[in-house]
Amino acid sequence: MPLGSLRPSPLVEQATAHLREQIADGHWPVGTRLPGETALAASLGVGRSTVREAVRALAGAGLLRTRQGAGVFVIATQPVEDWSAKLSRAAVTDVHEVRAMLEVQAARLAAERRTDADVAAMRAALAARQAAAAVDSGAFVDADIALHATIVAAAHNPVLADLFTEFTPALREGLIPLVERLGLRDLDHSPGDASQAAMVTAVAAADPDGAGRAVREELDRTSAMLRASAPLPHR
Template sequence: MPLGALRPSPLVEQATEQLRAQITGGHWPVGTRLPGETTLAKELGVGRSTVREALRALAGAGLVQPRQGAGVFVIATEPAEDWPTRLRRAAVTDVYEVRMAVEVHAARLAARRRTPEDIAAIELALEGRRTASSGDDAAFVDADIAFHAAVVAAAHNPVLTDLFTEFTPVLRTGLVELLALTGLRTRDPNTADAAHEALVRAVADGDAEGAAEVLQAELEDPFAG
């Protein structure tokens, strides 16, 4: 499949897509050394700088790898999915299991590391959750997630915080759908409030195992939110 000259428009994006098509279509198998920048630029009808940017994008996608003094080689024929993309495709149940692992440990650390400012933020988030109980399911879920985010933040571990932030969008969608399906809040608008208050108390008291146990029990109930 020969390369064709490109139309005026975002040239880097066009170059990237044409080169990606050659790789994913098997024209350049894994292990193949790509033609040089000058050759590719001539075939695509663009400058070498455009080719260089396109190759950088393909390297970021995990398709090619530059080797010092040897050229650019194909290392995969399918782009590597980044973490947010994989999370968007993940089942909510899988994300929920990861949530449990992250949050239970974060609650334990929060009880050990919390500062007065952390406790104030967690208590404020609890009040926000209670206030949101009079609103719709989406608003309630947002307030619930904000509460849990405050607990995770109190662990003072940036990796745990980043993990929680990454899977929050999938978690939010799943929880909103779950509440709509079960109608749980029609019976108890502020569902699981007692468990959340107990978690605040355990973290404030420095009870690491108690905080972990409260959160574990809450999250094991798929209707606890």
């Protein structure tokens, strides 16, 4: 099947889109070796450097892989979806379950590794959370997440911190409606103060078991509320 020549600009984007379409349509099935740069360039009506950039873009999208000395092979027909995009579509209950597993371990590590500066940051974030409860649900949830972020940061593991950051937008999107729908700030001006304070106290006291338990109990309560308020699945 001839690929056909492309319009002159923008060549790299057009070449990338054309090759992606050919891969998605099964012109080159998974496991197939792509024609060489010269052949692809001739088929597309572009230079070899343009083909090289298009192949690099498709490799970054998870469709192609270069094997040294063997060539370029198709390894998937659809791009690898961005992690943030997956999280944005996931049910908040599922996101929260994974968040809980991450934070329990982070709290245990924080209790073992926290510095005086970390403890000061946690206590300041706790006070900010209490103050934000008087503002609105958005400010309260943001302050709550910021408090948990200080505990994760005190674990001094950049991978844990990055993972928590990835979860933040999906958590915020699910937690603000929960606070408003259940009227949590009406029932308790600053809900969860005692359990949040217990987390900070356990980390500051270098008590890994207590810190992990406090975080687990706090997040389990939130998970239960999320599940109870989630709409029933369609039958």
